[in-house]
Amino acid sequence: MLKQSVREIAPFTWCISEFGLVNAFAAAGNERAAVIDTCCGYGNIREIAEKITSRPLIVILTHKHPDHAGGIFHFRDCPVYMNGLDKDLVFPGMGFDNAFRKMYLDTRGPLRCPDVMKDVYSLIPESEPDMTFSFTHAEDGMRIDLGGRVLEVIHTPGHTDGSISLLDEDNRILFSGDTVNKSIILMRQKNNSPVLIERFHNTLEKIWSHEKAFDHLAIGHDGDLIDKGIVHDYLCLSSGLLDGSITGHYEEKGFRKGDVARLGKAELWYQCDC
Numbered sequence: 001m002l003k004q005s006v007r008e009i010a011p012f013t014w015c016i017s018e019f020g021l022v023n024a025f026a027a028a029g030n031e032r033a034a035v036i037d038t039c040c041g042y043g044n045i046r047e048i049a050e051k052i053t054s055r056p057l058i059v060i061l062t063h064k065h066p067d068h069a070g071g072i073f074h075f076r077d078c079p080v081y082m083n084g085l086d087k088d089l090v091f092p093g094m095g096f097d098n099a100f101r102k103m104y105l106d107t108r109g110p111l112r113c114p115d116v117m118k119d120v121y122s123l124i125p126e127s128e129p130d131m132t133f134s135f136t137h138a139e140d141g142m143r144i145d146l147g148g149r150v151l152e153v154i155h156t157p158g159h160t161d162g163s164i165s166l167l168d169e170d171n172r173i174l175f176s177g178d179t180v181n182k183s184i185i186l187m188r189q190k191n192n193s194p195v196l197i198e199r200f201h202n203t204l205e206k207i208w209s210h211e212k213a214f215d216h217l218a219i220g221h222d223g224d225l226i227d228k229g230i231v232h233d234y235l236c237l238s239s240g241l242l243d244g245s246i247t248g249h250y251e252e253k254g255f256r257k258g259d260v261a262r263l264g265k266a267e268l269w270y271q272c273d274c
């Protein structure tokens with residue numbers, strides 16, 4: 001049967017790839033294990049997590065997009081942490097339902113998992129799962145103690161208002177979700193306002209102020225662990241866009257459509273229509 005792949009990326013730390021579409025991570029302490037994001041909900045990600053670790057599970061959502069929170073229905077009895085600013089997040093065309101799971105596979109599958117797409121369709125839940133969940137507000141500076149291992153919440157708005165990153169100082173990893181990955185999407189703003197670029201830039205400065213505490217980012221898509229240097233590339237890129245020394249151009253690539261600019265390893269869709 002088709003299974004999510006699991007890779008150990010650090011001691012007691014694993015990446016669970018949902019068929020190359022999106023990543024979740026499991027980080028185990030002495031007392032509890034955190035499942036960081038829950039992917040789209042194709043198949044049962046909880047079963048995978050419980051095979052990796054026998055510790056009781058908690059869930060931490062880096063943000064509430066349905067490709068990261070879509071498997072939350074498997075964790076109904078677990079404590080869930082999420083930043084409250086994402087509570088009422090509505091993302092055009094991305095509902096919390098099976099129509100989204102199908103659309104996501106239709107649009108991302110050809111790029112990210114062409115060989116197994118057909119099989120992944122068969123893992124869409126037969127009926128609509130109950131996607132309501134309650135959560136504890138993960139505020140900036142909160143320290144989530146897993147027992148001998150702490151994940152520090154850093155509020156990193158930009159991709160969504162309530163996006164958070166999690167700093168794991170012992171393992172020198174920042175779990176950054178979609179806040180920083182290899183290709184970042186910021187939605188198009190009315191009149192091409194740079195408000196999201198400014199917010200994103202401030203977030204990058206905040207992340208970079210912690211750079212002595214981590215070496216790698218654990219990211220939400222397209223690979224799992226990448227060098228922190230990409231944060232600096234994004235910093236230069238966003239400041240160039242803000243001061244006018246860098247201008248991007250309109251492009252269409254896969255499911256992405258909009259104005260994009262690149263620098264070093266950074267790719268920022270800063271007025272994205274997708």
Ligand SMILES: [Zn+2]
Nearest residue numbers: 063065159178
């Ligand atoms: Zn996202």
